Structure formats: structure tokens, C-alpha cells
Amino acid sequence: MSENIYHDQIIEWSKRTDHIASLKNFHCKATASNPLCGDRISVEMELNGDVIKSMAYQVKGCVLCKASSAVLAERARGLRFDDLNVIYSELDKALKSSADNPDSFPEGYRLFFPVRSHKSRHSCVLLPFNAVDKAISEYRASTLKEI
């Protein structure tokens, strides 16, 4: 039997509903889904330039996807797009890494350390990032058009 990825911290985060909402004023939004399991997350973000002022989401997904959504929404406030990209990239890299070191995970995301050995579940953790990345890309594309 393999390492338990459903530890208390992940279960606890998966139950948080602080940012499960719709924003009255949002600048960008996007939906990402996983065709294998049916997980779906829709995100909305209020921005100040390239800084995220707030993020809200609606999610239908597994414990990992819900926990990751909650962590991301909690930590997104005040981040620049580039900062978020770095976290996304580091998290992706840490999940794929064979290093047995929780410190390879970005701060705030170390609870996902046990997921690294479950390759088919990486996409559950990364799905909220896919949605945010899509929202930002579409926002950037639309602002470029306006220029």
C-alpha cells in the first residue's frame, strides 16, 4: 500500500469554503476541467494591474482539487502574475521530482508532498492553476487587443 495522501491537513483544506463565491467585480475568469474524472473549476479574479486583488472559485472535484483550490485562492491575494507563474512552475516541478524532500514544494503547498508519488493525481492538484493561468492569458490577450 502506498503513502497516505489524504492526511488531516489536506482533508481540512478541502473542506474550506472561504473563497467559494462569485465576485461582483472581476476582471478575468476561466474554467478548467479534467476529462478523465470530470473535475471542473471556474475562477474569477479581481485585478489591480498585474496584481491579483482577490480570487473566488466554484469547484466540482476531488479532495485534492478542492484543497488545492482553497490554498491557491487563499494565497493568491497580492501576488503578481509572474509570482503566480513561478509558484505554478515550482509546484509542477516538485510534483514530478523524485526528490524525497518536502522543501522542494513552494511555501504553502508542502501539504501536497505525498501526492508526488501518485502521478495520475498531479492533475487534480494543478487544475486550479490551469484555470488561473487560462484566465490570466485570456485577460492579457484581451488587454493587448485594446491597446
Place this chain on the structure above:
Amino acid sequence: MAFDTKISADEFSILRSFGKKGAFHYLDNAAMAQTPDCVINAMVEHDTTRRSNVKRGVHSLAEAATAAFEGARDTVARYLCVKDSDEIIFTSGTTAGINILAHSLGLMFERNDEILISQLEHHSNIIPWQIIQQRQGVRVRYLPVTSDGRINLERAEDLIKSRTKIVAVTHGSNVTGAITDVRNLARITHEKGAFLMLDGAQTAPGGPIDLPGLKADFYLFSGHKVFGPTGIGILWGRKEILEKIPPALGGGEMIQDVGLEKSTFLGPPHRFEAGTPPVTQAIGLAAALEWLSRQDITGMRNHLKRLTLRIMEGLSGLDNRINILGPEQGSERLPLVSFSVDGLHPHDICQVMNDRHGVALRGGFQCAQPLHVFYKLDGSTRASLAMYNNDKDVDAFLNGMEDCLKILR
């Protein structure tokens, strides 16, 4: 005498080795069955004594390999109870077989022709036809599903029309376990001049198939679900039909005469087997079917029926949030049980069952998203059985589910 699962399990190295490492209960057989040692040995023997390309060389190895390969075709024909092994086409699996059929038969379709499938189908029996629809302007129509997870055959009379060229449906659902009653469907289909294709991926593992009795025109299955290797499957078709269908894939092995302007093709099955076929896998498939045919099929079916019923009864009594998909308890079904649990995600259930109880399940859309849309579900969890499963596996599953419901509450 009761069916002896100990003897069956002992024939599988993987079950013996995993069993030594701790709790291991493999209930994902509908996705892929395990392979007995005799099948693996048959492939090793082939690759270490007869490995060569087939139907090309005249040297001893080529002759031996060709004889073994064509012998494997004869074995498949016997398993399907058909007399002419020229009706047996080797493919790389059911998905490849349906694609070959769709793209080949599709060459004969005209605009506004219709293809009838069902909402119950595996994606491999939806997407190939949708591709033909987009390419040729034909129309894919769907037989609806009944609330107990069967194809609604009462609609067949309405939906099969003179424009319908093929009715392509599952012989047994990989999600609901419902077995399609094809007798009336075959009659209606043929009365309207259409062909009947059955996806046998889930029914072929149950023992030899009486294909003449099914009255179908095409039948497909995969090696990896009948205790054989991956990368091999069968497309069976009636010879008189296969002879009229142009090949969609070209290459070596399938030609009669090649010119710069035009080429001619061999008859079936070779015209549908372009390129070097999966020779070793065909040998493995034949070994698997021979092994399966030697089993006590009636005993195996009764054993699986009893375990399936135990799972259904156990789940029903566990928690009222559990919803079992498919035919009701006591009705005939494949040895698999799919279910949803209100508020719980299938992947969470599968992960906890694996990590804490060593139970291997399948969760998600199970390659049948339209069926889950019908059920208004974002996925389901499936336990599927094979003859080496026993009461301990069912106990582990039910105990694990009880634990799972507590943990994920």
C-alpha cells in the same frame, strides 16, 4: 463442486507476488485482466524460438512464425464458434478495431446516411463514428438509455431507418454491467438492411462466444480483457460483407498487386491488416483463449454471479448515499458494479481504497461521459471481478468502503 479460485490465482505470478507484499485485492478487471503465466510463457517461447515476420520470408523461422500466427487466428475462430478463420482480423484492440471498421465501412457511406449507436457506449464506440460524421456528412443517432442502465431497445424500431447503415452498440456495458439483448435488435437491424456491430470488450472475457447465435455482422474484443496481452484485439466480420468493404489503411501484407497508378488488395482478413501484425501478441491471445476455454466456465460464471450479488447487497446495506448503477439486484449483469456516493468523488474513494485497503478500483467517467451525463453524475466508481477474485476480496472491498465513508465524510 464450488469453483476453486485458489487454483486460478496460483496460475498468475502477479497475484502471487503482490499477495506476499500485503493486502492486494484487484477489482479492476473490466479495465484490464491479469495474465496467467502460461500466456506469458507462450509469448516468451514464441520470441525465443520462432520470432520472425510473417507471410513474407521462406526461411524456417518465417514458416514457423506464420504457422503459429495463422494457428492463433484459428484459435480465435474456435473461441467465437465461427467456421471460417478468414473472418478474424487481428487489430491492436477494440478501439483500433472499431476505428478500422468505421473508416473502412465509412468509405461506402453517402451523405445523410445514418449510424445508430447508443448513449451507453464506451468512447471508443462513439468517437470513431463522430469522426466519420464530420468527414462525410453522415448522421450519428443515439438509442437512449433506460433508468436501469440498459440500451432502450424499444426505440430501435423508430430509430433504425432505411438510411441506417450500421447499428453499433455494446454487447455489455463497462459501466452498468447490462448485457444487451441483441436478438430483436439483430432482426430489426437486418430487416432495414443495416449491419449490426457488437462491442464485445466486456462480454468476451466470460467464455467462448456463440457468434452465429448472436446474428451480428461484426464483433470486437480486446486481448487485455480476456487475460491476454495488450496491443492485440479482434475484429470479426461476416466474410461476404468484409469482401465488399474497401480497406482504409494501406501498406505491406494487404496487397495483391501494386502499380504506380493503382493497386489491388487481398481478400479478408489480410486486406485489413496492413503492415507487420502484432505477431507475438496474437500468440499470447491464442494462449489466453485456450486457457480460458479450459476453465470451468459454468462454475466461473456462477462464482462471479455470487460475488457480484454480494457486492451489490453489501453496498446497498452500507449507506443510503450509495447509488448502484445498472440492472437491479438479481437481474443478469456482467460481473461488475458501478456506483456513486452522494458528496464523494470517485477518485477519492479509489485512492483511499488503494492506500488503506489495497483494493484496486476504477473511478471517473470510465470512458463513458455521455452515460454519466444521462445519470447527471460527474463520475462513478467501479468494482469489477475476474475468476481469481474471492470472498476475501469482496470482504476487503466492503470493509474498505465502510472505512472510506467515515474518512471522507
